Amino acid sequence: MRNLLVTRCLFIVATFVPSFLAADEPQALRTIAFGSCAHQEKPQPIWESVVAARPELFLFLGDNIYGDSENIDVLKAKYDKLAAISGFQKLKSTCPILATWDDHDFGGDDVGANYPKRVESQQLFFDFFGVPPDSPRRKQEGVYNAAIFGPPGKRVQIILLDCRYHRSPLKKREPQIKGQGNYEPNTDKTTTILGPAQWKWLEEQLKQPAEFRLIASGVQIIAEDHGYEKWMNFPHERERLFKLIRDTEATGVVLLSGDRHLAELSVLKDDTIGYPIYDLTSSGLNQGAKGWRKLEVNQHRVATMNFGNNFGVIAIDWDSKPPLIRLQIRDESGDITIQQKVLLSVLKAKSKPKSLTDPKLAKRHVGEEFAVEFVARSSGTSKTKEFLFVNTEEDFKDADNLTIVLDAKALDEDFHREHIDDPLKFFIGKKLRIRGTVHLRQDKPQILVNDWGQIELLEEQ
Numbered sequence: 397m398r399n400l401l402v403t404r405c406l407f408i409v410a411t412f413v414p415s416f417l418a419a420d421e422p423q424a425l426r427t428i429a430f431g432s433c434a435h436q437e438k439p440q441p442i443w444e445s446v447v448a449a450r451p452e453l454f455l456f457l458g459d460n461i462y463g464d465s466e467n468i469d470v471l472k473a474k475y476d477k478l479a480a481i482s483g484f485q486k487l488k489s490t491c492p493i494l495a496t497w498d499d500h501d502f503g504g505d506d507v508g509a510n511y512p513k514r515v516e517s518q519q520l521f522f523d524f525f526g527v528p529p530d531s532p533r534r535k536q537e538g539v540y541n542a543a544i545f546g547p548p549g550k551r552v553q554i555i556l557l558d559c560r561y562h563r564s565p566l567k568k569r570e571p572q573i574k575g576q577g578n579y580e581p582n583t584d585k586t587t588t589i590l591g592p593a594q595w596k597w598l599e600e601q602l603k604q605p606a607e608f609r610l611i612a613s614g615v616q617i618i619a620e621d622h623g624y625e626k627w628m629n630f631p632h633e634r635e636r637l638f639k640l641i642r643d644t645e646a647t648g649v650v651l652l653s654g655d656r657h658l659a660e661l662s663v664l665k666d667d668t669i670g671y672p673i674y675d676l677t678s679s680g681l682n683q684g685a686k687g688w689r690k691l692e693v694n695q696h697r698v699a700t701m702n703f704g705n706n707f708g709v710i711a712i713d714w715d716s717k718p719p720l721i722r723l724q725i726r727d728e729s730g731d732i733t734i735q736q737k738v739l740l741s742v743l744k745a746k747s748k749p750k751s752l753t754d755p756k757l758a759k760r761h762v763g764e765e766f767a768v769e770f771v772a773r774s775s776g777t778s779k780t781k782e783f784l785f786v787n788t789e790e791d792f793k794d795a796d797n798l799t800i801v802l803d804a805k806a807l808d809e810d811f812h813r814e815h816i817d818d819p820l821k822f823f824i825g826k827k828l829r830i831r832g833t834v835h836l837r838q839d840k841p842q843i844l845v846n847d848w849g850q851i852e853l854l855e856e857q
């Protein structure tokens with residue numbers, strides 16, 4: 397049996413998680429399948445091929461049902477229909493499922509924050525995907541979720557975004573161009589896709605250590621030319637996402653999306669986030685275009701599957717040196733119709749950041765010299781009083797804490813000159829910039845300071 401251990405689950409993950417997840421040995425995730433757009437009234441034979449691909453995890457990226465109602469009982473009845481589909485039941489019994497939603501399962505075609513039943517719809521979504529009643533996710537606004545699987549060195553982070561709950565109204569383009577979509581970019585920077593709380597949450601997720609990351613969105617993130625739903629309808633939000641990936645130095649990011657009733661692979665060149673960023677779109681599980689679909693313009697397209705039902709597979713070969721990622725689209729028969737091989741080592745910015753200002757990132761830069769900026773939250777000393785500790789967090793045991801280790805003897809004269817009688821109290825609440833080499837002590841990051849020139853007092857809080 398393939399076993400898989402959830403080593404860290406930042407929120408309670410949706411269930412459909414079989415008992416083998418409680419296995420003792422953490423094993424790296426190697427095969428992840430995903431898909432979107434499954435109409436509950438139509439046959440869904442594709443599940444046989446999804447199961448045959450032996451995924452260890454399935455990601456449902458939205459339009460998981462075609463709910464399209466403001467009547468919650470109607471939505472529930474449609475979820476019940478999905479639950480009764482035998483292929484889906486088979487998947488559910490063999491692999492865990494994590495999910496986000498898109499417009500139709502959220503509640504209606506192309507709807508956003510204006511959908512009046514979003515609170516009720518969220519709870520129904522959680523009921524269907526087995527989120528426990530006491531899960532903290534039940535209290536957040538939106539279904540966004542993240543989890544990290546596998547042991548250090550082979551961690552896969554899954555981030556599922558909610559692009560519906562907070563999404564501002566779309567801007568319609570005039571005149572409409574038949575068959576090319578209804579929308580154009582909205583340049584009003586007060587509009588949003590994720591909303592402030594989800595943005596803050598996403599930043600925290602991207603700072604978590606992981607070797608490979610999948611960020612899933614209901615709608616496409618990279619494609620920008622068509623007039624249907626996409627992140628480019630809010631260009632400032634799309635840019636903010638790329639900037640966040642850059643600023644958090646999150647490596648190993650691949651984007652996943654659905655919604656479009658076609659499959660395609662798009663890529664943006666290195667200067668966007670420092671390395672090539674791919675967006676693998678799979679749609680639909682049974683809503684793919686029935687006939688040959690005329691190619692729409694997509695300046696970022698690498699490959700397309702523009703007719704037929706499909707699902708995506710992310711296969712990770714951890715044994716290859718460096719690890720190799722296969723980004724695949726497979727058709728209803730399970731045949732691979734698109735494949736891009738990407739070395740994991742490529743998904744990393746080439747140039748070293750000039751300044752590490754966020755101490756939470758210190759652990760990623762062991763052995764490197766940087767400047768960190770922070771407000772000193774707590775302090776302490778070694779037993780011998782030889783070293784003074786200044787911490788970036790209230791609790792020095794906090795996973796995000798970086799400890800600045802001050803060599804008391806080396807700095808003694810400096811403390812006198814600066815009239816610092818009690819260094820332990822002096823630094824608390826002060827904003828500091830500390831330069832030095834990051835090293836690990838008992839798996840905790842530290843910077844040793846033995847020269848006053850390493851310390852810069854910025855401002856008091």
Ligand SMILES: [Fe+2]
Nearest residue numbers: 459498499655
């Ligand atoms: Fe959709």
